[in-house]
Amino acid sequence: xxxxxxxxxxxxxxxxxxxxxxxNYTVSPFSNLRWYKQDTGRGPVxxxxxxxxxxxxxxxxxxxxxxxxxxxxxxHITASQLSDSASYICVVSGGGGSQGNLIFGKGTKLSVKP
Amino acid sequence: xxxxxxxxxxxxxGMTNKKSLKCEQHLGHNAMYWYKQSAKxxxxxxxxxxxxxxxxxxxxxxxxxxxxxxxxxLFLHLHTLQxxxxxxxxxxxxxxxxxxxxxxxxxxxxxxxRLTVL
Numbered sequence: 174x175x176x177x178x179x180x181x182x183x184x185x186x187x188x189x190x191x192x193x194x195x196x197n198y199t200v201s202p203f204s205n206l207r208w209y210k211q212d213t214g215r216g217p218v219x220x221x222x223x224x225x226x227x228x229x230x231x232x233x234x235x236x237x238x239x240x241x242x243x244x245x246x247x248x249h250i251t252a253s254q255l256s257d258s259a260s261y262i263c264v265v266s267g268g269g270g271s272q273g274n275l276i277f278g279k280g281t282k283l284s285v286k287p
Numbered sequence: 288x289x290x291x292x293x294x295x296x297x298x299x300x301g302m303t304n305k306k307s308l309k310c311e312q313h314l315g316h317n318a319m320y321w322y323k324q325s326a327k328x329x330x331x332x333x334x335x336x337x338x339x340x341x342x343x344x345x346x347x348x349x350x351x352x353x354x355x356x357x358x359x360x361l362f363l364h365l366h367t368l369q370x371x372x373x374x375x376x377x378x379x380x381x382x383x384x385x386x387x388x389x390x391x392x393x394x395x396x397x398x399x400x401r402l403t404v405l
Binding site: 279 | 328332
């Protein structure tokens, strides 16, 4: 069964600290993996996208890694800010031509405290 | 803002009511999507429209009825809903559906409609 598992479920860190969020998937075939940020009361916004051949992608203070062999991805946030408080969602595309073959994780809720 | 708007932002309705959710995208995209987001559950894809044609119906109950009159507008008509249908309903658009899966395209989400069914 195609699944995307994210950990931890929730995380609290102090402003200025770094953190790493994890995403493990069993989706096959694999096409690409995306990380989204969803602020409270808003829709998800794309942070990074990685295809099979890419193993790292950065977007400002956000750096995503992908290990297609172990089917794991991580999102590293550097020097966290209060505005980083949000849910971070990992999404894996199973390709196959089906537009519905996007598998979403449940997300990690990050709270950055002053 | 992402270029995708949704109205209303909040909706409370009884189980016998009929209401509609509206989504509009100003990005010139050809694919539009409806998702349901419930607490502590992953986003659930409901419907996909590509060039105004429905290309995906993810086993959604018939009390949810989508309508896509053109590539810029998407509606979700609601009738005789159940309390468990209470959730955040998100609309998204992308240039075209296949690009989302090849990695060349991405989805842009609206802010969602928070629906409460009493």
